[in-house]
Amino acid sequence: SAETASATLQADKPGPQIHRDVFGQFAEHLGHGIYGGIWVGKNSRIPNDGGYRRDVLAAMKAINVPMVRWPGGCFADEYHWRDGIGATKSRPTKVNTNWGGVNEDNSFGTHEYFGLMDRLGGSTYVSANVGSAPPAETAQWVEYMTAPQGTTVLAKERERNGHAAPWKIQYLGIGNELWGCGGNMRAEYAADLTNRYAQFAKSANGPMLKIASGPSDSNYEWTEAMMRIAGKNIDGLALHYYTRPRDKNWADKGPALGFAEREWASTMAHTLQMEEFITKHSAIMDKYDPAKRVMLAVDEWGTWYDPTPGSNPGFLEQQNSVRDAVVAGLNINIFARHADRVKMAAIAQMVNVLQAMLLTDGARMVKTPTYWVFDLYKPWQGATSLPITLTSPWYHKDEVAVPAVSASAVRDAAGQVHVALVNLDPNRAMPVSVAMTGLQATQASGRIVTGPTMDAHNSFDSPDAVTPQPFADARIAGGTLSVTVPAKSVLVLDLR
Numbered sequence: 001s002a003e004t005a006s007a008t009l010q011a012d013k014p015g016p017q018i019h020r021d022v023f024g025q026f027a028e029h030l031g032h033g034i035y036g037g038i039w040v041g042k043n044s045r046i047p048n049d050g051g052y053r054r055d056v057l058a059a060m061k062a063i064n065v066p067m068v069r070w071p072g073g074c075f076a077d078e079y080h081w082r083d084g085i086g087a088t089k090s091r092p093t094k095v096n097t098n099w100g101g102v103n104e105d106n107s108f109g110t111h112e113y114f115g116l117m118d119r120l121g122g123s124t125y126v127s128a129n130v131g132s133a134p135p136a137e138t139a140q141w142v143e144y145m146t147a148p149q150g151t152t153v154l155a156k157e158r159e160r161n162g163h164a165a166p167w168k169i170q171y172l173g174i175g176n177e178l179w180g181c182g183g184n185m186r187a188e189y190a191a192d193l194t195n196r197y198a199q200f201a202k203s204a205n206g207p208m209l210k211i212a213s214g215p216s217d218s219n220y221e222w223t224e225a226m227m228r229i230a231g232k233n234i235d236g237l238a239l240h241y242y243t244r245p246r247d248k249n250w251a252d253k254g255p256a257l258g259f260a261e262r263e264w265a266s267t268m269a270h271t272l273q274m275e276e277f278i279t280k281h282s283a284i285m286d287k288y289d290p291a292k293r294v295m296l297a298v299d300e301w302g303t304w305y306d307p308t309p310g311s312n313p314g315f316l317e318q319q320n321s322v323r324d325a326v327v328a329g330l331n332i333n334i335f336a337r338h339a340d341r342v343k344m345a346a347i348a349q350m351v352n353v354l355q356a357m358l359l360t361d362g363a364r365m366v367k368t369p370t371y372w373v374f375d376l377y378k379p380w381q382g383a384t385s386l387p388i389t390l391t392s393p394w395y396h397k398d399e400v401a402v403p404a405v406s407a408s409a410v411r412d413a414a415g416q417v418h419v420a421l422v423n424l425d426p427n428r429a430m431p432v433s434v435a436m437t438g439l440q441a442t443q444a445s446g447r448i449v450t451g452p453t454m455d456a457h458n459s460f461d462s463p464d465a466v467t468p469q470p471f472a473d474a475r476i477a478g479g480t481l482s483v484t485v486p487a488k489s490v491l492v493l494d495l496r
């Protein structure tokens with residue numbers, strides 16, 4: 001009927017693998033993203049493992065964090081790696097001009113980043129300074145990180161600083177937002193520079209994929225120029241796209257909590273534009289790279305609202321609610337549909353910044369609704385995507401009209417099929433019927449993330465207001481999965 005979403009899931013037509021790095025994180029030197037949020041130092045009273053918060057390490061490991069991008073963002077194009085090595089006491093204090101004008105004491109540097117990744121596991125993603133440092137600086141940093149033990153002067157310096165063995169760099173970012181905070185460049189100029197920096201950055205420790213600074217939103221001219229001029233010398237092109245309520249603007253993005261349904265609706269509409277941007281950037285990439293060798297890396301995505309009242313506006317602190325959980329589910333479903341081209345992504349940002357997984361306050365920590373969505377989607381990491389097409393009833397609010405239900409499906413390494421259904425309608429539960437082929441399953445159950453209000457969230461006083469709940473209200477009969485997806489929810493079903 002018109003009020004039922006109907007879908008077909010073809011388990012016998014497996015699609016591309018969903019790379020686990022699509023569930024990557026971004027951790028910038030920004031506000032309490034690193035200092036206080038991840039790194040408290042060895043002498044802190046906050047429980048830590050060599051300076052890293054134990055609560056944050058445990059929480060991130062529990063969602064199998066596959067990759068962390070560092071040190072920026074805008075910070076990357078002002079960062080000089082030599083400031084962050086050697087004895088902590090001798091490291092220079094500088095000003096973080098991008099984010100709040102606060103002092104940056106460089107106590108978290110290259111060794112501390114790789115120490116974090118040793119503890120978390122997962123791929124490393126280091127963003128190099130193209131905007132304000134010469135190519136030799138990038139080349140030497142890569143050599144410092146990757147040269148074999150005891151070989152070059154830089155390898156020996158790394159050893160003196162406490163790490164004899166080389167590290168692996170899975171991804172090297174060639175600058176960040178070179179059209180903006182990375183140097184206000186024209187696309188052609190940025191592409192020329194990309195060729196130059198890529199040429200001299202040579203990993204001595206295994207493959208290192210080079211990710212060019214890519215477009216934001218619908219800047220297709222940027223993608224065109226980058227692919228035409230630098231496409232052969234890069235392995236990935238970054239795409240940055242942030243969600244804010246569509247009827248708002250950068251100066252007035254609206255609050256993270258206490259918003260009207262109108263803002264909910266326009267946030268959803270704005271999020272769904274991700275599909276169009278990925279599709280159109282991919283089409284341009286297809287012209288230059290039909291074999292899809294170069295990935296589209298959505299290495300900054302997530303919600304961006306007005307900062308928490310009373311916080312330093314340069315710290316980009318915001319609360320995280322059921323609205324953010326639904327935004328995360330929609331974006332992940334879009335990435336899953338584009339697994340052929342989107343092989344890496346990073347939500348902005350991991351702790352205390354924008355759409356964070358975790359919020360900290362002194363020794364306290366809460367897991368956000370977005371964190372729980374990443375927990376629900378763990379089976380998607382490295383799984384085989386399965387085609388699922390869906391016709392959904394519309395959700396209408398004022399001038400917004402968007403499909404209410406979004407879906408994705410995977411088969412994990414053990415052979416189990418999982419289906420994600422997101423209902424963005426904040427008022428109506430949505431019956432969904434999924435006709436399935438190539439599947440013997442007879443039962444479906446799983447977990448759901450939702451809450452009593454659109455802005456239900458976890459606070460330090462009430463950290464478990466929004467957590468995944470078991471969901472068993474689904475059935476399979478005659479090869480069809482039937483389920484009513486509650487309003488404003490993200491539901492993941494495991495089929496058996």
Ligand code: AHR
Pocket residue numbers: 028072073074075176177300348349354
């Ligand atoms: O994530 C915050 C900032 O947003 C990043 O530093 C920058 O790349 C983007 O503009």
